[in-house]
Amino acid sequence: MTLTAEPQPRANLWPGLDQAPTAGIAARIAERLFRSAIARLDVTVRLEHPDGRTETLGRGGPGIVVERPAELFARLGKDQLIGFGEAYLTGAWSEEGDPSDGGLGAFLTVLAAEISTLVPRPLQRLRAMVVTKMPRTHRGSRAHAQDNIAHHYDLSNGLFEAFLDPTLSYSSALFEDLATAQTEDFAAAQHRKIDRLLDQAGVTSGTRVLEIGTGWGELAVRAAARGATVRTITLSVEQQQLARERIAAAGYADRVQVDLCDYRALLDEPAQAYDAVVSVEMIEAVGAAYWPTYFRTLDHVLAPGGRVAIQAITMPHDRMLATRSTHTFITRYIFPGGALPSVRAIEETIAQHTSLQVVDDLAIGAHYAATLRRWDQAFLAARDRVAALGFDETFVRMWHFYLDYCRAGFAADYINVRQLTFERTDRETR
Structure with a gap:
């Protein structure tokens, strides 16, 4: 396409x-x-x-x-x-x-x-x-969330196509061997990541799946190919449009519904509607003040016996506490309102606000460093194509810096990325 x-x-x-x-x-x-x-x-x-x-x-x-x-x-x-x-x-x-x-x-x-x-x-x-504090206008409230998302994800679908693999997956891949990560089939490594999340969430034929954060639709396609029915939500107009096109081209328009919807709106809908909930690198856009609401939403929509599987970028708890209100290069230029949780913060949040508990935790930070290296190489190789989309040399330097800045964080183990699986405890939903 x-x-x-x-x-x-x-x-x-x-x-x-x-x-x-x-x-x-x-x-x-x-x-x-x-x-x-x-x-x-x-x-x-x-x-x-x-x-x-x-x-x-x-x-x-x-x-x-x-x-x-x-x-x-x-x-x-x-x-x-x-x-x-x-x-x-x-x-x-x-x-x-x-x-x-x-x-x-x-x-x-x-x-x-x-x-x-x-x-x-x-x-x-x-x-x-x-240090400069994050502007109040960047908070992930309903009033600002869509603008925050649009700042990044609605830049241009063509921009992302220029450096992502054919699956248009904009999250860490899971390589078969890190020693060969720079030469492996990139799409296969992205599918390996997606398939593990779907396995962790128990997605099979007949499963009712909710995805929070559509991306460009690849996870929804993989879930539908298993025989699941999928509802996927996003706040990106550009992503919604292209995801619908890609899902239809794959032959799954009858199994997948792509909605422009804030995750908080799900709290106003019937509870326990989905057997599996998945969310890939979306929590980073939520903002620390809204982590309780995000996890209450996951708990609210999950059917009895269901599972939640998310992929989340995390940082050590002490560094999270020291930097959580700081305006950074990333929040100023790349992801307004972004914030990375720690695993401890996630566990404390779900213990206080939900009936969920973590039952599996796989850290794959080294795989993200390798993923970002490939994205950066592809981005620089496509700089003429990026320029043809109307992006200037400052933008090219900004994104090259952003991709390598993030790669350094994972390579140094300053930040990590995890696939976390949740099940409901015996407690009632609060």
Whole structure:
């Protein structure tokens, strides 16, 4: 199937980005902290000063070139890690070598592995006074949720087709062997992920399935092929349209219903309507304040004896507590309102608000690092196609940074991704 999209300018996504903040005391502090941190790491940072001097920092390893040091430190001083990413977008610094060689991800992986110690611990106590808080307009409320989703998923179906595998799966694959992950059949690895979730949820012929977060319809197709009837919901207009087309092309339009629907609306519908509930990397868009509602919804719709299977990106509990209200590069430019739970937060939420319990937990973070590497390579190889869709060079740098930034988190085990299976306990639904 060929996707089409009208070219659309994206420059309005970053107003004022070309205006670097004024260097001041915050920039000087940021420079001192940056130099101190890099000196302890197995990386190489080459600073190219305006007077022609070149200065090399670090203990050797994956490298970057800072062509405008003053801008980098000014942005770090003003907006910390957001500023670090913005300095990449403007070209103040870049990875050494060809971007497709993976150097950016390798550099960021070293930083991610030491993220908790990059800033001296005494100064970390001042974090709440320095970091930018997530805007209230990004909260995952009913008033804002669809705008948050549209910001990312309604960019252009053609954009996602440019770098995803033929299944259009935008979540971690499950490879047969991580040693061969870069050469394995990508679609087969995505199907392996989907099929394991369907197996965990007990999806067979006659199963009534609810999917929260449609994507582009591949899981719904796989479930329907087993003989299940599927209702799948999304807040993305673009995804709904294309998912319906793909499901019809696969011959399952009579088995799959694709609704534009907020998950919270399910609480107003009859309870216990579905034998299996699946949700792939959707909880990240919910927002911490709404995790109780999300899990109450899963509990509400699940029929007696049914199972829930979700795939969720998670982070360590202490880091989640430290960063849950922080505005990050990802929430500013990629996923407004996003928040990653910890496994502990999930378990505490379901214990307090539902009758569900975790009965299986499979961590596959290394598989996500491999998935993101393949996406990044495909994205960079398709940059001409991306440009033809109306996306400019800043957008290309932004998404390359985003994909490698995420890859570094998984490669360093700073974040993980899990397939979690839930069953109902003997308690009544609360």
